[in-house]
Amino acid sequence: MNYQTFRPKKASYDMDTSLLRAVPSTPKPLPSSENVITRTIAVTSGKGGVGKSTISVNMAISLAKMDMKVLLIDGDLGLANINVLMGIIPEYNIYDVIQGKKDLSEIIISTNFGIDIIAGANGISQLADITRKQRQSFLKQMEDCTGYDVVLVDTGAGVGANVMGLVLATDEVLVVTTPEPTAVTDAYGMIKSIVAHNPQTSIRLIVNRVLSALEAKRVADRLKSISSQFLNASVESLGFVFEETLVQKSIRSQKPHVTLFPNSKSAACIRHIGTKVGSNSKLIQGDGLRGFFHKLTGGNTDEPLGILT
């Protein structure tokens, strides 16, 4: 793998506040290789609060432990919290890059957990309003950012334009639900919306907060069956995560549970999901990070992307 000058900002530990702050230190080079195919994967849901951000952060770390180079983007336009889950205080966001105030390397934070993140989503909502010139210069910077194996995008919930914009710009979609009937109904609504916009999208399910493997299977089977029957869509089951108080404990300590409680049942579930996601990396040809932002900012049209507005 080639290494080049693209350097993310390194998060360092602040002893006074016990929070990781995004301050410059000795940054390590970001790998960049024309040969790496970057897969972009959205983690989304119909209902809010089902565990998308928790799963995104922990799965990203699991993938990194499998020697994959991972970038996690916080795409929740409401409340950004990827950084909070990792105890990181970001200084800048994507909008600073679009405005030309910062380079991409200055907003990508290299964390102590083995993954890079783009924290805070304020900039993403403004991608809809950028000029053609700004878009071109932004996409040009994306061309230098080719070394990631996987880009995970943690979205907000629901089928609103902002979330759908992110979901439809990625190569693959992971839909998270809990066993609660309201969450399952909303997960179906999300699948329906994705299929309506792009029937070719690869959609896979994660059932979070289950009490047993059987409960997870029942939920996944039900969603797979109604998606097949009413939408003619093939939805795959990716796995489940047990309900566990250690997950909440790790959120309170702002340290992901795969790191804090690696021997917990929920961490094992996440690793299992990560292995499945990682194992088909060679099967899918992704459009890459540039493709993702290209779609998000209006594709080949000269107009800003309507879906985000």
Ligand SMILES: Nc1ncnc2c1ncn2[C@@H]1O[C@H](COP(=O)(O)OP(=O)(O)OP(=O)(O)O)[C@@H](O)[C@H]1O
């Ligand atoms: N496996 C689990 N076991 C126990 N509690 C969990 C588990 N997963 C998530 N939670 C709880 O659910 C809460 C919401 O999780 P999270 O913030 O990841 O959801 P989200 O889908 O990203 O929410 P939003 O839609 O607001 O972005 C967590 O703060 C935690 O308390």
Ligand SMILES: [Mg+2]
């Ligand atoms: Mg979230």
